[in-house]
Amino acid sequence: MKIPEKTQVFLLIVLCTLVLLAPGTIRTLQKNPLPYGAETAYASRILQQNQYDPVQERPTTFNLLFYGVSRISFMEQAMLLKLLPFVLGMLSMLMLFLLLRKERNYLFIIFLFIASPVFIYVFSSLNALSAIIFLNLLGFFIFLQKRGWLSCFVFAIIPFIDVLAFFLTAILLMSYAVYQKYKIRDVYIIIVVSLLPLMYMITQNTISIHQYFDLTGIHELFVEFGVLAGISLPLLILAIIGIAIKWPQQRLLFAAYLLLILFFIGAMYSTMITIYLGFLLPFFGGFALRYFLERKWSIQVLRNITLLLIFCSLLFSVISFVDQTTQEKPNPEMVHALTILKDFSDKQELVFSSPQNGFFIEKYAERKAFLDGKSYEYPDYTIKKETYETLIASRNFETTSALLEKNNIQYFYIDTQMKQQLWNNREDGLLFLLMRSRNFVRIYASADIEIYQYVKLSEQQNI
Amino acid sequence: MKVGKHEIILAVIFCLVLTARLLLAFSSSEFTFESYFSIRQIEHIKETGLPLYHDALSYGGREYFFPPLFHYLLAGFSFLIPFFYTLKIIPNIFAASLVLIVYFFSLKLTENRTVALITCFFAGFIPIFLAESLSVSLESFYLPVFFLILYLCVDMTEKNITIILLLTIVLVLTSAISIILVISLLLYLLFTKIEGMSPSKREVEVVLFSTFLAVWANLILYKKALIAHNVLIITQNIPTTIITQFFSNLTFVESFYTIGIVTLLLGLYGIYYALKTKKKEAFALTSSVATFFVLLLVKLIPLHIGLMFIGIALVLLSSLALKEIMEKLSNVKFTKAPSTFIAFILMLFIGLTILPGLSLTVNTAIPTAEEKEAWLWLKENSPEDATILASEVEGHAINYYTHRKNVIDTNFLLVRDIDKIVSDVHTLYATPFLTEALPRLQLYHISYIMMSPRITEHMNIEKLQYGDARCITPVYTTTITIYKVGCDENS
Missing domain, CATH: 3.40.50.12610 (Rossmann fold)
Structure with missing residues (x-):
């Protein structure tokens, strides 16, 4: 039974709303209305400062997101800090919908995208990641409309929020180009042009490119181990199954497999890479979900129970994660x-x-x-x-x-x-x-x- | 099923194994130290209907979590059979059922009833399994279930699939070993794929179902432990000193005796034969051996558990070796060669496996009469909120007999700082200085210190060196000494 596209969008918006509002709502019901997360505390304090932190008595690195948000005057800051990530989450979901709607597995991918702890973490509190992910999706969307020159403007914003995020985006862009057999030279041009404004700012000493890398254990990757910015174990299993299903097309997807492995290793060094990994997994997990649904099972009961188990595992990860956010500081x-x-x-x-x-x-x-x-x-x-x-x-x-x-x-x-x-x-x-x-x-x-x-x-x- | 000569022999072997087990089990009125944890749980289920998840006695008060199906089963049986006999008989019936499972599995592998009978005889007397499953032990239940699932996966008819699903649920509700089952099955699929044999649709579906069931169920069941211990949950938070002890207490050669030299050699040949002939049914067993071997290598599971699983898998694989030998011997001019070989192999097995295995069984740690007496004395002569210091081995038995708190026992999951507790307990026994012992005695609120031959051997000490301090008073003295601690900050 094919669901009309408008209904699909409506259902996705409802799911997205439920998922993104859950942490804040539960915290409020538990008499802790403060938005969770250290990044939010930092953002709410630093927004009004002009590149200088009066408490820490040090200059702040230029962050385009905070600069942009601080210029919004028509809304109270507290409301803005709650609304902005939600709006970015919705827009990201819609952007993904527009990007993928011609793909066979698009509904499954978007469902897994929304139902992943990473999505909730990024878009339920204000942090740089919410803008980065949105800009990534917007940039890819424009790039896929064969307007590479226009996508430069979007990608050029990313390094002003986080430099590492830009390099990860560049890797994704090149991998996609290899997969689709685009001219790799065109992609290089986009990347270089996008980097030009950043280079200029570095030469002017108005921006820092320091990054924080710290080797953590594999347990720091999974939300099931109590980590906030982590991936979901059931989703990882689905993604592995998705890769196994697509393995016969290995020549085409070799870049994607290599990328996943590199991102997995990199995730043990940086939260940013963990987040990117968390957003890549639904693409492969979507293959697996579709496979389970469309496969002719020898025993129908087994099919239904397995699908139910998959759904329960994903739901458990989400509930577990939301429960964690309610315990997060500040209280x-x-x-x-x-x-x-x-x-x-x-x-x-x-x-x-x-x-x-x-x-x-x-x-x-x-x-x-x-x-x-x-x-x-x-x-x-x-x-x-x-x-x-x-x-x-x-x-x-x-x-x-x-x-x-x-x-x-x-x-x-x-x-x-x-x-x-x-x-x-x-x-x-x-x-x-x-x-x-x-x-x-x-x-x-x-x-x-x-x-x-x-x-x-x-x-x-x-x- | 038609009852022929082979079925009668099978029944005889089953009865022989069960009889041997019951004789060994009833040779003492006590249970192994580990069993007392389960016994307390079963008693609590009988009284309240629920497992004892919040225990006021273990580690001075702590939370447990574990899947309780096995304990519920025994609690259920204890309403039909007297409690003591339930604890002695039922686990041994579970363990003896392995004989039947191995027979049918071996029959599937070899299609030779004689070989299947020999193999199931071997399985009934694997030394380490015999020693570890005589008392109230989870292994007596989940090991047969594990191999039954493997057998049914290899013989996957439509009827068997329902049984597999039910048994997988049973295994998940019994032990986290379900995760290892899933890894073995996934490895099995991989092996079959690598060898160019496509797994059947049913096999893939059953493995997928088992994977998601095991992952989801264990995530829910062990959620708190996952957050508390992270990756250490795989080792059940067993302290590193104790894991190292497992592996250092047993030499490489000694570990073979626990499996049995005959079954080991035949099993290894069976693996070679399976890989050479690409026998798909044997891949399930080979993948289990590989899984447990790797887990042992990286010390992620206790040695005795790994050896039990490997031992049984090798027994099953040895049936392939036996079959090949018997086939070759049947071509020999000496017509009685096969039966002579059977007699020879059985004698070899009895001499090299059963007899050494019996000594392993006899040496299994159970409380002595003196220890029991000392604990009962403590129960009568100590305040209800007293805490007793002993080694982790005796912890559960102390809780059971004295109804008093212990400092440490062998249930390490959800215990914070377990390495520190192990270290402190060792210091309390080994230190000659009261000044070093005192802060620890106070930290753990220790009221009594037990000194027994078992503890002195375990801790590698001769006596409690500060035992003659003013505030440390011996209040019970036989072969076991119990010291009362009356020290405060001014001592």
């Missing part, structure tokens, strides 16, 4: 603690915590964080990282106090997650000193959060 307890810190401390005082808490400290306590999610873009990052690791591990008060004084650290924000991840719930390293030394005064404590102040005592008091 009212965290905001309350940071507000108290703000009242207690002075503007110039520095707060030590894990980098994952950095943006929240800057947003809600309006205090400088020792490390945050953008620190890697600055030249002193390596030294700061070493200092951070030394402080976390050291039980020697002299070593610790020397570093604290050198870096002018006055406050410590410690939560349950840090205790688990950094010290395995043991009184070790910095936690040992915070709890045992008289030089650290606990100024706030709740079920999950403790805030300490470093107090220099005289030599006699130290004995």
Whole structure:
């Protein structure tokens, strides 16, 4: 039974709406209406700043998305931060629909696209990825309309949001060109022209191209292991089955297979690559879904149960992921603690915590964080990282106090997650000193959060 | 099915195996240490209808999660048969059923009833399986189910498919071993494809169904553990020191004895024969051997589990070797060659496998009468919220007999910092200094410390060196000593 195209679009919009609004709605029902994610906290704070971060006292790298959003004056910022990712998600879904509607598997691919945790993560909170993915789809759409020169303008925007994203886009573009046997020279021209504005900005020192790569384990790839920006295991299995089905056409899809493997390896180094991988998997998973539906099964009951299981596994991943987002920071307890810190401390005082808490400290306590999610873009990052690791591990008060004084650290924000991840719930390293030394005064404590102040005592008091 | 001579012999072998198992099981009134976890679960199901997922005694209080079907089954049987006899008899019936499964599987592989009978005899007496499945153990149930599924996959009639689906659900509700079944089946499809034999439609469909069922069910069942332990869930969060111990306690040669030299050699020849003749039915077994071998190599599964599966698979593959030998011998002028060979191989098996295997069985760790007495004394003479320090091996038995908390046992899933706990327990036994022991005694709220010959051997110590400290008082002294801990920060 063929569903009319308008009905298809309507159903996809409904599904998209449900999926994207779920995290925010559930959080609100749980009395935590704050949008989740450190990136959102950063974006909401930095939007109004003009390339300078007054809290961290450092210049910010130019980000075209934030610049564009900050220029929107007809809507309140809080509403904008909630609405923009949703709108980008819808537009991305529609763009994908337009891109793929002539493909046999398009409905399955779009369904898997919407039902993937990566889609929810990217488009349910404001972050650079939502614009990047939309621009990718728009650029590909225009490129496939044989207007390569026009697509340059779209692709040229991407490096101003994230440079790595542009290189990943370039790889996808070249792979697609090889698959469709386009003139590879034309693709090179598009890529080079798109890069020209970025090159200019680099020469003018108005943009940084630092990227953060950190080798993580394979468990950091899957949402089932508690990772927020990760891929879904059932979707990966579907994609593998899709590849196995398409294997006889290996010459055509060789580039795609190679790409998937490279992206899989790269995903262990960068969240950006994980996200791209998460958006590639539905293309192959769509083959598998169509295959299961159209195949003549020898036992009909087995077909129905298998399809039900596939649907349940995908649904489980989505529900699991949405459940995770509802537990994500910030929460009212965290905001309350940071507000108290703000009242207690002075503007110039520095707060030590894990980098994952950095943006929240800057947003809600309006205090400088020792490390945050953008620190890697600055030249002193390596030294700061070493200092951070030394402080976390050291039980020697002299070593610790020397570093604290050198870096002018006055406050410590410690939560349950840090205790688990950094010290395995043991009184070790910095936690040992915070709890045992008289030089650290606990100024706030709740079920999950403790805030300490470093107090220099005289030599006699130290004995 | 017509009852002929072979069927009667099969029934005799089954009865022989079951009798041997029951004799060994009833030779002691106790159960293996591991069994006490299951026994507590079964008792709780009988009382409340639900498994004991929140346990106030294990590790001083913790959450479990595990698929409870096996425990429900035994709880169900215990309403018909007295509890003690249920625990002794039913797991052994499950384990003995492997004989029947191996017979039919072997018959399918070789189409030779005599070879199938020899193979099922071998299967009944694989030393490691015999030793590990005499008591209340999950392996006694899921191992036969696993091989039954493999057999039915190889003999995939329409009727069998329904049974396969049901058994896969049973396996998923019993143990995470269902994931390994799926890997074996996927490998089987791959092997058949590589060898140029296309898998049948039914085979592909059944494997796809099993894959999605196992993945989905395990994602739901182990969701908390996945988040808590990440990739370590594959090793069930077993501490690295204990995994290493598994592998270092058994030498390469000794591990062959646990499978049986005869079955090992014949099984390896069977693998070669299967690959040479491209026998599709044997690929399912070869893929299982390969899967478990790789998992053992990377130490992702406990040694005894891997050896059990490999042992049974090799027994089945040995039927191919036996068949080829018998066929060659039947062409020999000496007409009694085949029967002489059968007699010879059986004698060899009894001498080289069953007899050494019996010693493995006899040495299986079960509580001694002295240990039981000491625990019962603790139950009568300690406060209800007391915590008892012993090795992880005795943990479940301590919970069962004393109704008191333990510091550590062998159920490691969902336990945070397990390596640290293992290290602390070892330090508590090995350290000569009370000052080193004291913070740990307080951290785990330890009220009593057990010292037994088993613990001294396990911990590789002679005595509790700080046992004569003022605040450490021996309150029970036989071959086992129990110390009461009365230390505080000022001690």
